[in-house]
Amino acid sequence: MAIVFKTGAEENHVxxxxxxxKIRRWLDSTYRFKISQTIYDLSxxxxxxxxxxxxxxxxxxxxxxxxxxxxERFDLVGSVLDENGGTGNTLYxxxxxxxxxxxxxxLYDEYLAVCYSAFVRWSRQxxxxxxxxxxxxxxxxxAQTNYAQLTTASQIEAACAAHPDRLGDDTFDSSIAQQLxxxxxxxxxxxxxxxxxxxxxxxxxxxxxxxxLEES
Amino acid sequence: xxxxxxxxxxxxxxxxxxxxxxxxxxIGNALRRLDPAVDIKRTxxxxxxxxxxxxxxxxxxxxxxxxxxxxxxxxxxxxxQQDLDLLSSESPxxxxxTDREGxxxxxxxGGDTSTxxxxxxxxxxxxxxDSTTRxxxxxxxxxxxxxxxxxxxxxxxxxxxxxxxxxDALQAVDAMAVDLVAAQEHVAGALATLHDYLPEHxxxxxxxxxxxxxxxxxxxxxxxxxxxxxxxxxxxxxxxREVLVSLLASANPVEPETWQRxxxxxxAEDLGRVLGRNLRGGTFNNMARALLPNWTxxxxxxxxxxxxxxxxxxxxxxxxxxxxxxxxxxxTFFADDGRHFKDKEGGNPLPMLSDxxxxxxxxxxxxxxxxxxxxxxxxxxxxxxxxxxxxxxxILSAPGAGGYRIQSVRTLVPxxxxxxxxxxxxxxxxxxxxxxxxxxxxxxANRFFSRATRPEGLDHFLATGEAPTAREVDAA
Numbered sequence: 001m002a003i004v005f006k007t008g009a010e011e012n013h014v015x016x017x018x019x020x021x022k023i024r025r026w027l028d029s030t031y032r033f034k035i036s037q038t039i040y041d042l043s044x045x046x047x048x049x050x051x052x053x054x055x056x057x058x059x060x061x062x063x064x065x066x067x068x069x070x071x072e073r074f075d076l077v078g079s080v081l082d083e084n085g086g087t088g089n090t091l092y093x094x095x096x097x098x099x100x101x102x103x104x105x106x107l108y109d110e111y112l113a114v115c116y117s118a119f120v121r122w123s124r125q126x127x128x129x130x131x132x133x134x135x136x137x138x139x140x141x142x143a144q145t146n147y148a149q150l151t152t153a154s155q156i157e158a159a160c161a162a163h164p165d166r167l168g169d170d171t172f173d174s175s176i177a178q179q180l181x182x183x184x185x186x187x188x189x190x191x192x193x194x195x196x197x198x199x200x201x202x203x204x205x206x207x208x209x210x211x212x213l214e215e216s
Numbered sequence: 217x218x219x220x221x222x223x224x225x226x227x228x229x230x231x232x233x234x235x236x237x238x239x240x241x242x243i244g245n246a247l248r249r250l251d252p253a254v255d256i257k258r259t260x261x262x263x264x265x266x267x268x269x270x271x272x273x274x275x276x277x278x279x280x281x282x283x284x285x286x287x288x289x290x291x292x293x294x295x296x297q298q299d300l301d302l303l304s305s306e307s308p309x310x311x312x313x314t315d316r317e318g319x320x321x322x323x324x325x326g327g328d329t330s331t332x333x334x335x336x337x338x339x340x341x342x343x344x345x346d347s348t349t350r351x352x353x354x355x356x357x358x359x360x361x362x363x364x365x366x367x368x369x370x371x372x373x374x375x376x377x378x379x380x381x382x383x384d385a386l387q388a389v390d391a392m393a394v395d396l397v398a399a400q401e402h403v404a405g406a407l408a409t410l411h412d413y414l415p416e417h418x419x420x421x422x423x424x425x426x427x428x429x430x431x432x433x434x435x436x437x438x439x440x441x442x443x444x445x446x447x448x449x450x451x452x453x454x455x456x457r458e459v460l461v462s463l464l465a466s467a468n469p470v471e472p473e474t475w476q477r478x479x480x481x482x483x484a485e486d487l488g489r490v491l492g493r494n495l496r497g498g499t500f501n502n503m504a505r506a507l508l509p510n511w512t513x514x515x516x517x518x519x520x521x522x523x524x525x526x527x528x529x530x531x532x533x534x535x536x537x538x539x540x541x542x543x544x545x546x547x548t549f550f551a552d553d554g555r556h557f558k559d560k561e562g563g564n565p566l567p568m569l570s571d572x573x574x575x576x577x578x579x580x581x582x583x584x585x586x587x588x589x590x591x592x593x594x595x596x597x598x599x600x601x602x603x604x605x606x607x608x609x610x611i612l613s614a615p616g617a618g619g620y621r622i623q624s625v626r627t628l629v630p631x632x633x634x635x636x637x638x639x640x641x642x643x644x645x646x647x648x649x650x651x652x653x654x655x656x657x658x659x660x661a662n663r664f665f666s667r668a669t670r671p672e673g674l675d676h677f678l679a680t681g682e683a684p685t686a687r688e689v690d691a692a
Contacts, residue, residue: 021295025302028265036232036262041289044224044314051232077232087260090232200305207267214259 019097020075023137026189027078029197031206033091035078052077054092054118057168067168072114080133085210089131089183092118096138104142108150111136112159112184113166119180120170135185151184153177219246219343223313236262243287243311244270246342249349251360263287265299268308274364277454283364284308290315291336297324300331307333307367311342319371335366335413341375348379357425358382358410361418368413378413381406382422389429396439403430404441419443420455428458434468437478448478456482457492464499472506479503484511484654485552488537496542497531504532504539505681511539512651513550517557518643518661520564521545524668530683541658543674546666550654554646562641564665566621570612575664576604580628582635586611589619625664629656638664 017040027033039048053071060067076093094111096104115134122130141147149155156177160167198206217225219242226238244256247270254272261267268284275281284306288299291312299310315338322329322336345362349355358378362370370378381402388395388402403426410422423442430440437459438446448456460479463470482490487507524545531542538556540549551557567575569586576584582599596611598604611617625638634650643665645657655678662674676684 017293017295018298021298025265025298028267034261034264034267036236036264037289040293040295041263042314043227044316046316049227050230051235200302203266204306210267211257211259211271215257 016097019139020095022097022194023093023095023139023187023189024076026194026197027076027093027137027187029203031085031210032081032083033078034081034087035076035091035093037077039073039075048073052092054114055121056114056117056166057121057170059165059168072118074134076137085213089133091133091135091185093135093137096136096140098138098140098142100140101142101144102140104138104140108136108143109159109162110166112156113163115184116156116160116172116177116180117166117168119183120173120176123176123179129179133183133185135187137185137187137189139188139190141188151181151186153181156180156184219346220339223339227313232262239287239313240269243285243342246346247272247285247363250342250345251356251363253360254364263289265302272309272364277452281364286310288312291338292317292319292322292324294323296322296336300324300334300336304332304334307365308335309363309366310334310336312336312338314339318373319369320373322369325369329369331368333367333415335362335368335370337370337375338372340372341370344372344375345379348383352383352386354386354429355379355382357429358406358422361414361421362410365415365418366413367415370413374413378409381409382426385426386429389426389433389435392430392433392435396435399430399435400439400441407441407443424455424458428462431459431462432466434466436474449481453490453492456490460491460503461493464495464503466499470499470502472502475503475506476510479507480510482507483552484513484539484550487539488534491534493534494536495534497533500534501530501532501681504541505678508655508678509653511550511654513552513654513657514647514649514651515551515554515557516548516645516657516661517551517560518546518548518665520643520665520667521547528673528683528686530673530677532681539654543658543662543677544666545668546662548658548661548665550657552651557642557644560642560644562639564641564643566623566640569608569620569622570618572608572622575622576608576625578627578630578663580630581625582628583624583626584622585624585626586620587623588616593623595624629660631656636660640664 020038020040024035024038027035037049037051039052041049043049052073054074056070056072058067058070074092075095078091080088080091082088098104119130119132122132143150153174157172157174160172223239223242226235226242229235229238239262240258244258248254248256254274257271257273259267259269259271262269269287270285271282272285273280273282286299286303286308288296288310289312290296291310292315319336319338345359349359362378385402385406388399392399406426407419407423411419414422427437427440427442431437440446448459451459463474463478529542529544533540533542535549538549538551540547566587581604582597584596584598586594586596588594598607611620622640624640627636627638629636629647629652632650632652634647634652637646637648645660658678659671659674662671673684
């Protein structure tokens with residue numbers, strides 16, 4: 001089966017490396033996430049690395065021939081850390097560097113459908129809910145009237161209904177959406193939130209302690 | 217496959233954890249090859265914004281130092297400026313792993329390429345330096361300081377210049393006997409190239425490394441193109457040690473005046489500490505012979521070996537930080553500070569008074585402490601005895617005096633205005649705080665403690681630094 005690397009909307013998306021870097025810096029500064037790669041970290045040939053790709057469900061062609069693989073790329077990939085810095089689930093982050101709400105509501109629905117599709121694909125491979133989490137991290141809030149519902153199973157269902165192509169041959173499964181719901185993060189990282197990052201001296205002390213713990 | 221090839225293959229590994237581990241291994245090993253003096257500690261963070269990927273640790277004259285290594289995919293992109301802003305106050309080492317361009321005009325720098333003590337480099341530059349050290353491992357004299365304290369921007373082009381100029385300098389030093397001027401020019405060129413990437417203490421380290429190589433190849437330190445005129449007295453112990461050890465390791469004969477110029481100001485007390493290692497015979501004999509006229513001590517301690525060696529032994533040595541001499545069955549150490557010998561225990565076999573004629577046969581004896589079988593120690597003044605042996609015969613003629621042994625001797629030191637208190641039980645000389653030539657002390661130690669040394673042999677060794685042949689001893 002030929003693998004077609006889908007050149008998705010990500011490359012065309014208007015988010016600069018500066019925005020991704022800013023969100024990454026904030027996530028790293030919490031020490032509850034550690035991001036290891038961004039979409040702007042390119043290979044020597046100028047290509048993004050496959051580690052940022054997530055697989056998607058695909059529809060089987062009517063002629064019965066093998067279906068093509070389909071992927072979507074996220075902006076950041078890393079790990080969720082537990083309270084003591086222990087490495088947990090893999091985390092994929094979609095970064096949005098906006099100065100207003102813009103069309104984030106529409107894009108967010110597609111993002112949810114992509115997350116659902118990837119989660120189903122992976123969980124099917126391992127025959128269990130996949131140890132993966134997803135985050136939408138934006139510099140500006142959106143869908144304020146529906147904000148509390150944005151990471152719920154019902155919102156996932158609505159998103160999949162709006163983007164049926166993301167389900168491939170599958171039909172929506174609400175039990176899977178229930179499993180996905182606690183794996184979704186929504187973060188608003190505006191400039192005031194950035195101010196919460198600790199200063200150099202305190203950070204040095206924290207890093208020194210982390211290095212001590214790494215050796216113990 | 218080259219280091220960069222392996223690095224790129226590691227980054228292509230699909231599993232994030234495996235990929236990070238492989239990258240850390242490759243870069244850690246490459247840095248260790250560039251500077252074997254550093255300990256490499258990997259973390260479990262990969263390209264993290266704040267936590268380093270690798271921590272380098274080393275010992276700098278007893279002070280533990282460290283440097284963080286932050287890996288980045290690119291150090292040419294404009295966003296790298298954020299990393300510099302956040303982390304440069306700690307002067308880390310940044311390595312760009314997948315850059316396609318060099319760092320001639322990085323997008324983040326604008327007109328200002330200052331890095332606040334950080335070293336910004338790339339995988340290809342590490343590869344170039346690594347290749348150069350594989351050609352000649354001595355290039356680590358330059359790559360080591362760069363890894364530990366280097367700063368600025370070092371891309372592949374500059375790394376090639378750095379490694380190349382240092383290797384040229386080494387080769388010119390190797391051929392110094394043929395063309396001294398070329399050696400001086402290449403060394404000066406290498407130092408100038410490296411100075412752009414090193415702080416002052418790093419520059420000094422590189423300079424000393426090249427200087428050591430210069431000296432090892434038989435070069436005169438005064439002809440080395442150093443940044444300041446050569447004055448060994450201004451060197452710290454580490455630098456002085458490097459110079460002296462290089463001279464000791466030199467394949468060419470070192471002239472006595474070279475030893476005098478570079479170590480003539482070091483006392484016998486300090487020399488062992490400066491050299492920082494145990495030494496015995498060989499080139500150290502030549503060094504000792506050249507410096508012996510300068511050496512004095514206020515204390516000496518001897519230990520007698522259980523039995524004399526089958527062949528005569530004459531060697532200068534440094535053991536446990538003290539300068540000493542081994543002559544056949546006797547090893548004697550010299551010091552200005554008597555605390556070196558305060559824990560030396562007694563119990564050495566004391567010579568019988570009746571057998572002590574050679575020991576007591578010289579002028580200047582002031583007092584002998586005698587230990588009898590029944591009585592304790594008896595101090596017998598001899599300063600006014602016109603004939604010491606007549607007096608001793610009188611002592612021995614007394615009832616029960618046949619078992620007297622000599623416990624101590626108080627004597628004038630030949631040739632100098634000082635008195636030696638000699639404890640034969642502990643085999644220690646106390647010169648009462650007066651500096652006394654080491655050569656004199658060596659002779660006295662052999663006279664009082666050795667049972668297997670002919671003074672003529674020792675005199676020959678002290679004068680020439682070479683063990684005498686049997687014929688030479690007989691002739692003397």
